[in-house]
Amino acid sequence: MAGRENAYNAYNAYNAYNAYNAYNAYNAYGSDAPADALALLTNRDGIVSSQIEHITPPRPASAGNPEALKRLTPEQQAAIYMSVLAPTIDVTSEAGASECVSATVWRRSGATGNGGGLKYTEMLRMKAPAIDQLVQQLNYVAGYAQIRGDRTAEILTQLSLPFPFFQSIGYIDPARTPRTLELLGLAAAFAFSTIQRLKFALAVKRPIEFSPQVQPIIPTPTHASLPSGHATEAFLIARLIWKLMRQSEAPQYGDHAYWGDMLMRQAARIAINRTVAGVHFPVDSAAGAMLGLVLAEHMQNVTRGGGWESADFDGPGFEGRLDFDWHALYEPATDRLHRKVVTDGCRWGTSKAHKGARDTPSDILNWLWEAAVAEWRDLPPAFAVAG
């Protein structure tokens, strides 16, 4: 076999653009260096002159105007977004002694603060698979290990958030789509705590604990195996980008579900690469994909209103012989979860669509979402501006 090209290395270049670096762009405004302060001090002495007697006062600030968000640093924005988004869910654990372990992600709605009247609705119930299923799933971990040589570059690049892989499908760049990156970064951060709560609650063991022959090519994270965080993030990001594309009404995205399909294929590849690496079972990817897809719909709901989806992940129903196949979960053409989640005759989940809630979506998150959608819209043609 002839030498392999290092084409994949080129993708590493995209790392430079990862979402968090988007914030660096804002640092162009001066710095906190002491030298600057000294210079400004002597500088003022030089030009300040005597105090002006009559000044025109500014108007009062526009309190609560989401437009003001874009005047904040990304860190400050992120803190605000997260403080709005984080309380919209809760996670509980229903750990039984020997029975099936389960956990639930609750959707929290109703007034916040002193308003009271909080309402909790089940959004995602997740049952852990049994040990003997995982023993069978270990065959997949061993089988997929055979393609590690092919996937190592991707696996290592995907140790951090897989933005480069979505940037290779969607036109995403800190200069072009800063709000989109903020939205996706928010989604990943929001999902992270949910993922960790679920992993902790379900406490599914990692492949490395089953056999000394797994020998993963990356360190096995210390947190539990199911749901796969990579699968969750990748499917969450994929569905959000697909929603932005659809809502942009740009003709190329319109009804062309091949965009959505490609985003899902990418998410699935990222998820499967973790099995190739030796740190996840296929069932972890299945659970993660469901969680990510549900969270994407939830984020849209709390930012834009409208419907939302709940789902049920039945770990014991995911027979050990099954591999992960995302098509069982979701249809990009309709942007809907399948009502019955079935692979090869095995039902391992269900989903349900819910009518739009009466909640007023958060102005703050709504502003971010709409600003992100706007980044995907076509600009009006030049003659329209002139006319």
Place this chain on the structure above:
Amino acid sequence: MAVSSASESARAANILSQEADFRLTRHPHANPESQIAKWWSVLLQIEGSIEAFIAKAEAYGGAGAGPYFLVPVAYDPDDRQAAADVQPVVIYARQDFVHALNRRPEDPDAANRFGVRALTLGALTARNVLDFAADWPETSVIEVADDSVVMAVIDDGIGIANNLFRMGPVATRVEFAALLEARKGPRPSRASAGRTFGRDEIDALLAACTFNGLLDEDLFYARTGQADYDGEVFSTVSLRASHGTHVMGLAAGYPMQEQIENRPIICAALPARLVEDTTGVEMLPALYLSFHMLMKQARRFRTKDGALAPVVFNLSFGNAGGPHDGTGPFATLFDHFFAENGAAALQPAWLTLAAGNLNLSRMHGEIPEGRGNTQLDLMVQPDDRTATQVQIWLPYSADGTEEKAEISVSTPFGDGVAIITAGRTCASLLNAAGQEIARLSYEHVPAPVERGRAILSLNPTASLIAEEPLAPCGRWVAQIRRRKRSKGAMQAWVRRDETLPGFKPGGRQAYFDNADYVRFGPFGRPLAVDPEDTTSPVRRAMTLSGYACGQSAVAVAAFVGKERELSAYSAAGPLNEPASGYAADRMGPDLTGRGDDSAVLRGVLGAGSRSGSFVRQGGTSSAAPQIARAAAVGVQTPGLAARDWAQAPLEYGRGLREVELRGEAEPARAGSGAFDLCGSGGVFRVKDASE
């Protein structure tokens, strides 16, 4: 280390195939309890009909419950009734029964109680691949246009869903695919080993795996059974680059949009890494079975007036072993199917073969006539997890008299065994615990070969199993003592058993390491031709693949496009002469195709495993299918023989252009010259070579 005596000859007399016996008695297969759990592909030469063989085999009884042999449904009722003095048949058999089949009768000239005259052990085969209740294969006529040529590819890791083999998103050009590597499929099944797919089945699967206009190829290959991570099956279609996809793309790949209807494809994917077996893999049974299946399928293609469409086969596999005179079992395979029964007259059938890439591999040694003592130094590598085999072929003997030479072999530590090349004999080298670690055997191979053959078989030099007896690595020495008056040279080849890095089972290639072999020229470049005055027994000459020595197939060498020179690795003739009357008449490869784009860009671009991806893969493996692509034009000339076409392909239609090689291109390496595909530029822009 202890050495057994030559009284082992008694044992040798009881065994049909020493190669098979050596493998079956190695540590991984030696446990008596595992005998009825292991299944093998086996090529038999049987007397009489297949039906008669089945009757004898059923009388065996065997140990334990359940079936112990399986004659594939690829042999249909007509095949089974066909009478023959001797005929090849591929079966799958349980290991205990293989041992029984490998017993030699009292009378050395007769077949054994099962009617078996010769046995070739193929590959360990997973039981879940075998289907004991399969239906007969599909035989209905497929009507094709008058200018159609069936392209038949036998390889491993064939990505049949690649868009180069499709006419539309859910419309394949593959009329038949046999996947010997897949676990048996759902009912109805038409394959006894693996799975077979017809065009309608492939189209239905394509449709089922296409979402929003995009084919999910991972899912497709999971459904065909090729990407079966849960099972024991691993196909290279799971990787970015796969040998068979690349080869089939070069032979028969056309952009989907071009709607090429006159190059229907039939293919067989060999069981490349079905089961990791450290005792080696012999592809011959799988090749015989594949050819048999594809031959039958090729006969389904008829034009409107009922004529059979011509077929071009390509096989980009090679083998270092064999007598190298065209009488070996692969060389005769193609003639068995096409020449002997006169089928070629009904349906023109050509075969292109890779000449092999072993020119510089130091796997061939020559023991000349007239030299009393020749020494071959065999470097056996450390951490070689697979068995090593060296074949030494004696000169052809017209009157059947045997040359009595003495072959002695010693380990890097000086222990040794010796045999005299007469009768059937074998000697074993034992370790201190009394376990066999090497075997030296000899027998006379009857017509059509008519040569004596000695085989040195060594255990692996490394194993993760503590109990496995190992052969020492390092410099083994073979001494061959001949009488001064002996006529004709003896030829030795090391069998290829290398595994690509990162793949199991971890074979490392042994090679001849005589000090007088000159590897490099004055400017440090590898010498591609033996120096004229060389005295070294280690030779580049006669490295042509053992498969490519036959009479009727076109053997294809490789050249480097930009430098316009033969690829240094491209194997060399001549054939092993003198030889029996059945021997082939050839100097070496028939012609040369592009194996590399340039010295820097090794290999040629071709189909990657997934649609729309391209990868580089080189060697004569890549040159042969390009010639096959062009041969599809030539084969339409009535009455033209493949090798006559290869002498002057430009006379019979377009599709190729001649490349003038720089410097001296020996006919024994380049054949009739170098030819590049032409048309509108690159391989995949060739709209239709017949235009």
